[in-house]
Amino acid sequence: MIDEPTRRARRMTRLLVLPLAGLAAALVIAAVYLSDRPADNDGDAARAGASAATTERKAAAGAASEGSLAAFVVKSDRPRVPDVAFTDANGQSVSLADFKGKTILLNLWATWCAPCRKEMPDLDRLQRDLGSETFKVVALSLDRGGLDASKAFLDKIGVKHLELYVDDTGRASTPLKIIGMPTTLLIDPDGREIGRLIGPAPWDSPEAKALISTHSR
16 A cells, blocks of 8 residues: 555656656757758858848948949930929929930939038039030929029039029929939930939049940930
């Protein structure tokens, strides 16, 4: 006959053994799963691809922020540019269609945009050097201050060759798909987009003039 102390000891043993056995089984299953897993080549490749893409995006962003023409993106299909409307220095209505027949460099800017302010003299010199019956720099201010604020800034920095154009509603940015300023579009005589650059660039440089000449043919 089993006395009461022995019976209690056996019950305690069973209570301890069962959880430990379950834990051991779980550890064995985990060990088999981990040892039998193939190398995560797909994951490594995905991570490598993501890293490369991030590096490319950073390089492009860096090129744009440093004012490099390397950020210029050519549109192989040359989509038609929407015929957005704005006003000239006299408050008269103008649209992109008014420049049909010319290659234009459409620059979207604002007085509060530091990179825009920095590149404006370059655009002024580009218009001075290349402006003709077949080429024109169209600097379009999206400044909410309107004509007065934009004109005051251009006068202050001594712009002499750019004409003043303003869209103080900022509506032109949506159909033109502007995600930041400055943004510059090179548009062919038929009103199609040759390419664009987000960020500032040395627009009066030999490289810029060569880019315009090459893609305007």
